[in-house]
Amino acid sequence: MQKKRVPLYLLLIPLLFNQAAIAQQKTKPANGDDLFSAGFASGFIGGLYDNWYPYKDLEKHGNFGIGAPGHLDGELLLLNGKIYQTRSTGKTTLVADTGKLPYAVVCFFKAKKVYKHTGALTKTALYSYLDSLLTNQNGIYAIHINGKFKLVKTRAFPPVEKPYLPLAAMLDRQHFFEHNNVQGDLVGFRIPTFMEGAHISGYHFHFLSMDKQAGGHLIDLLAEDITIEIDTLTSYTMDLPQTADFNNFDFKKDRKEEIKSVENGKKQ
Incomplete structure (x- = not known):
């Protein structure tokens, strides 16, 4: 019995479909409601300040977020896809995306709810107001606040060299800045x-x-007239440093109090 020959193009069809599927997976966009972290927070707080994650890769995961530059050289903010660095001198500049960083948290921001508030709000009052809006205590929220502020107080650390100390051990090195009657954005x-x-x-x-x-x-801060935009996130992913310092870092230590001190800029 003579076997039928299958045309070559029919044999190639499954292969072409497979290649198309692989290409589609490679170009599949990141989840729009995903919180992405480059690095592990308690590790960064504990002294992992070396650059390892490319800015170019970070942009694939978000256009909105916060982070830190290498060697703790100030603070980072990502807004509308642009990265800004505030150094310990107070100078703020646009950052080229050709370098790397030790830690960042980002998402693709899309406001799902918008609120306006007129009248004075202290930082404590603002957080209480936000709590009244963000009713899911286990929800992950990205928050963009734009408007007028009677006062904004910020800080930035100066660059450090190895051997690194935990952030909470370097609070006396912080540089503080006060801005009065200023307009701007809060990203967080x-x-x-x-x-x-x-x-x-x-x-x-x-x-x-x-x-x-x-x-x-x-x-x-003391807010005066602000617009609050809220994006609710439904998942989170993380990339971890593949470095000897990370591999040997002791994660058993409870750093909750250290984190509070670092967040508030003073020992608790």
Whole structure:
């Protein structure tokens, strides 16, 4: 019995479909509701300040977020896909995406709810107001606040060299900046308690003035007239440093009090 010959193009069809599927997976966009972290928060707080994660890769995971430059040289903010660095001198500049960083948390921000508030709000009052809006205590929220502020107090650390100390041991090295009657943006997140350690739970904001000349980690504020945009995130992913320092880092130590001190800029 003579066997039928199968045309070559029919044999190639499954291969072509397979290649197309692989290409589609490679170009598949990141989850729009995903919180992405480059690095592990308690590791960074504990002294992992070496650059390892490329800015170019970070941009694939978000256009909005906060982070830190290598060797702890100030603070980072990502807004509308642009990265800004505030150094310990107070100078804020746009960062080229050709380098690397030790830690960042980002997402693709899309406001799902918008609120406006007129009238004075202290930092404590603002957080209480946000709590009244963000009713899921276990929800992951990205928060963008834009408007007028009677006062914004920020900080940035100066660059450090090895051997690195934990952040909480270097609070006396912080540089503080006060900005009065300023307009600008707050970029940040509210992270639930169950994510503590991998992330910094609670509220965490960085500031950028409207003229892009001032910024830093938020320490205190007095808001005057603001618009609050909320994006609810439904998942989180993380890339970890593949370095000897990370591999040998002691994660058994509880750093909750250290994180509180670092967030507030003073020992608790």
